[in-house]
Each structure stands twice: as C-alpha cells, then as structure tokens.
Amino acid sequence: MTTMLSADRTEKFLWWLALSGAAVSLILGILFLVWPGETLHVGAVLFGLWLLFHGIVHLVNAVTAHAADGLHRALGAVIGLLFVIGGVVCLRDVVVSLLVIATIIGISWLVGGIIALVEAFAGYRSGPARWIVAGLGGLSVLGGLIVLIWPGPSLTTIVVLTGVWLLLLGAMQLVLVLRSRPSTV
Numbered sequence: 001m002t003t004m005l006s007a008d009r010t011e012k013f014l015w016w017l018a019l020s021g022a023a024v025s026l027i028l029g030i031l032f033l034v035w036p037g038e039t040l041h042v043g044a045v046l047f048g049l050w051l052l053f054h055g056i057v058h059l060v061n062a063v064t065a066h067a068a069d070g071l072h073r074a075l076g077a078v079i080g081l082l083f084v085i086g087g088v089v090c091l092r093d094v095v096v097s098l099l100v101i102a103t104i105i106g107i108s109w110l111v112g113g114i115i116a117l118v119e120a121f122a123g124y125r126s127g128p129a130r131w132i133v134a135g136l137g138g139l140s141v142l143g144g145l146i147v148l149i150w151p152g153p154s155l156t157t158i159v160v161l162t163g164v165w166l167l168l169l170g171a172m173q174l175v176l177v178l179r180s181r182p183s184t185v
Contacts, residue, residue, distance in 0.1 A: 010064060011182045018177045021057050024050060025170030032163025036156050041094050047162065048090025051108065055083030072124060075115045082108050099151055102158055106147035109165070113140025129179060136172045139165065 028046055032039055039046070058080030062073045086104040116137030120130050143165045147158060 007066075008182075014061065014064065015177065015180065015182055017057055017060065018173070018180075021054055022170050022173035022177050024053060025166045025173055027170075029163045029166030029168075029170055032159050032166060036159045036163070040155055040159055044090050044094045044098060047105070048087045048094075050087070050166075051083045051090060051105075052087030055080045055085075055087055058083060072119065075118070079108070079112050079115055082111060098155060102147050102151040102155075105158075105162070106144045106151065108144070109140045110144030110148065113137045113142075113144060116140060129176065132172055132176055136169065136176075139168055139172075 028050055031046065058076050062077035062080060065073055065076070082104075086108050089104055114137070116133050118137075119125060120134035120137055125133050143161065146161065151158075
C-alpha cells in the first residue's frame with residue numbers, strides 16, 4: 001500500500017512539474033514577443049532560468065522514470081545536462097556571451113529535437129502523442145538550425161524567434177501534459 005501511495009505521489013509530482021514547465025514556456029514566449037528590444041538582456045537571463053528549469057525536469061525524469069528503458073533515460077539526462085549548462089552560461093555573463101548563448105541555444109534545440117524525433121518514431125510513443133512529440137522535435141530542430149546558421153544578424157530577431165518557439169513549445173507541452181493527466185490529480 002505504501003509503495004502504491006509513493007508511486008501515486010511521484011506520478012502527481014511529475015505531472016505538476018511538467019505542467020509548470022509548459023506554463024513557464026508559454027509565459028516566457030509571451031514576454032519575449034511583447035517586449036523584444038527591452039527583454040534582450042532580461043530575456044537572456046529568463047531563458048537561462050528556463051534552460052535550468054527544463055534541464056532539471058529532464059534530469060529528474062531521467063532518474064525517476066519507471067517505464068522508460070535505459071537508453072531513453074540516458075538521452076533525457078544528456079539533454080537535461082545540456083540545458084543546465086546552457087542555463088549556467090546564460091546567467092553567468094549575459095552581455096559578453098550573447099553569441100555563445102545563441103550557439104548553446106541552437107545546439108540544445110537541435111539535440112533536443114533529434115531526441116524527440118527518435119523518441120517519437122522509435123516506439124516510445126503511439127497514436128496522436130507520437131505526432132505531437134514529432135512536431136515538437138521538428139520545431140526544435142528547425143529552431144536550432146536557424147539559430148546556428150544565423151546567430152548574429154539580429155539579437156532582437158533571435159528574441160522574437162525564441163518567443164515564437166517558446167509559445168509553440170509550451171502549447172505542445174501543455175497538450176501532452178493534459179493528455180497524460182493522472183486520474184488522481
């Protein structure tokens with residue numbers, strides 16, 4: 001009975017954690033789009049916090065996931081570590097490291113997108129969730145490539161693209177989280 005209650009609590013906690021991640025993505029996306037010029041520096045700090053938060057989410061899921069196999073958990077841990085490293089770089093020296101931040105963002109999105117595409121088509125997902133995860137992965141790959149190919153033409157453009165990406169990412173995350181809602185939440 002205690003094990004069942006513990007598993008139920010873990011499932012609820014992970015669901016609320018994922019819901020929080022989706023909300024943070026949506027809120028930051030709106031802020032990035034409403035004030036692109038003013039949020040360039042603040043946005044880099046906020047994005048650093050987002051990377052840290054999502055990196056922690058990925059690491060917690062990699063450690064606590066019961067249904068996932070070792071490869072899936074290891075890939076989740078890798079993307080979590082990349083997100084945490086990117087977050088630390090963003091928060092360390094915002095003005096000097098904007099180009100480095102753009103590169104880390106591009107790599108994180110690219111790797112995260114590839115992992116999502118592998119997850120979508122390697123049998124980890126089925127039905128509509130497979131296509132949502134694949135769409136999320138495709139958007140991440142596209143966003144990563146754009147940032148890596150054109151990192152410096154306009155930092156404001158990067159902020160706007162990041163805002164759009166965060167809105168799309170947050171919306172897709174929200175759909176996935178709501179679809180996987182435990183019955184006891």
